[in-house]
Structure formats: structure tokens, C-alpha cells
């Protein structure tokens with residue numbers, strides 16, 4: 001990836017990059033996504049407008065099939081919109097070449113999936129290290145980052161374990177470590193508690209909340225409205241449209257109690 005000719009030196013976005021307005025980290029303008037299959041056109045997204053500020057925690061809720069994963073895939077540069085404009089840190093994403101997109105994805109975006117998506121024949125340590133290896137980071141720096149990330153999620157004591165030797169909750173904590181080890185600009189989570197029982201679900205939510213308080217920008221998809229309260233901005237999708245948009249801090253009153261349940 002890194003061997004392709006640099007088209008723009010500022011293509012890797014980050015704190016030092018020059019945002020156009022200094023406000024929105026993400027700006028979607030009229031984003032539509034149509035999937036064309038044999039005879040059917042599926043309008044998965046139908047004109048989504050959205051702004052996310054740096055450091056914001058956005059929850060995306062809505063029923064199955066309403067376009068949540070499609071929206072997250074577009075935000076994470078895993079898919080492209082059919083119509084509309086996506087500005088990431090002030091830069092139109094559509095202008096990036098394939099290799100630039102891959103680079104932004106690897107360096108600026110951390111993904112957390114419902115099914116954890118850890119690699120079964122790699123250890124906990126190796127799973128967290130892998131995306132850093134793709135970047136060509138030297139091994140001392142990788143080691144420092146991996147151990148710090150595992151410490152953050154309370155999994156330092158399991159570095160040599162394989163995913164199959166961990167509980168679901170532990171696997172998701174490792175997946176969170178993998179997502180944050182690269183110090184991404186944005187953390188995207190697609191129903192991260194979907195495969196967890198409520199105790200582990202709460203624990204993963206508390207972890208995301210902690211990361212948010214440390215400054216992370218988080219966009220989380222959830223079908224469970226209980227979890228949307230952790231966010232300071234939430235939108236509700238229905239049939240590919242934003243039907244509700246609520247902004248405002250919604251700190252939990254019972255935060256200290258929930259903290260105790262910890263990991």
C-alpha cells in the first residue's frame with residue numbers, strides 16, 4: 001500500500017491536518033446508497049445528512065435492515081455512496097485513490113464488529129499487533145502500543161491466549177484494543193454488544209464510554225435503545241433516512257454504580 005506514489009502529502013488525516021472549518025470531523029451531505037441486484041434495487045440509504053464533531057459520541061439506532069451497517073461501512077471507507085458527499089476532516093473522500101482510502105482506513109479508523117472478528121490462529125497479542133504491522137511500524141513501537149491497548153481494556157493477563165480460549169466479553173475487549181492501538185481518529189462500532197450477555201455488554205459499553213472521555217470520537221450502531229444513552233448525540237434511522245436526531249449530553253446519573261460492575 002505504501003509503495004504507491006504519494007498524490008498528496010496531507011492525505012493521512014490527523015490532529016495536525018488542516019480542517020476546513022475546524023468543527024465537523026465528519027460531514028455527510030445527501031448520502032444515498034442503492035444496491036443493484038439482478039432485478040431489485042435496494043435503497044439502503046436515502047439522503048442522509050450528518051455532522052460529527054471531533055470527540056463526539058454518536059449512537060445510530062433503528063430496526064434491522066434500516067441501513068445502519070451500510071452507513072457505518074460508508075463512514076469507514078469500506079463502501080462508497082451512490083450519491084452525496086462525504087467530507088472526512090474537511091476532505092472529500094471521493095477524491096481519494098483506492099490506496100489512499102486503504103491508508104486512511106488503516107491509520108485513522110478503528111473498527112469494532114458484532115462478531116469480534118479476531119483471527120483464530122493468532123494470539124491476543126498478535127491480533128492487536130496485526131493492523132500496526134500493516135503500517136510498517138517498528139516492533140518496539142508496536143509492542144508499546146499493543147501492551148498499552150491491552151492494559152486499557154484489562155486484558156494484559158491474556159496476551160498469549162487464543163480467541164477460542166476467551167469468553168465473548170473478553171474477545172470483544174481484545175477487539176476494542178485492536179481498534180484503539182493505532183490511535184485512530186474515529187472509532188466505529190457495529191452492534192458491539194450484539195453477541196454479548198447484558199453484563200458483558202454493559203462492560204464493553206463502559207469501556208467505550210471511558211475511551212470517549214479520554215477524547216475518542218465514537219460512532220456506534222446499536223439496535224438497543226438502552227445503550228444509546230451513553231452517547232451525546234443519537235440518530236434514529238428508518239428506511240435509510242434519519243427520522244430522529246437528538247443532540248445533547250446525556251451523562252448517566254447512575255454512572256458510579258455501573259462503574260462498579262467493571263470487568
Ligand SMILES: Nc1ncnc2c1ncn2[C@@H]1O[C@H](COP(=O)(O)OP(=O)(O)O)[C@@H](O)[C@H]1O
Pocket residue numbers: 035036037042043044062063064065066067068069070071
Ligand atoms: N451488499 C448488499 N447487496 C444488496 N442489498 C444489501 C447489501 N447490503 C445491505 N443490503 C440491503 O440494504 C438494506 C440495509 O442493510 P443494512 O445496512 O445491513 O441494515 P442494518 O444494519 O440496519 O440491519 C437492507 O435491506 C439490506 O438487505
Ligand SMILES: [Mg+2]
Pocket residue numbers: 068069070
Ligand atoms: Mg447491521
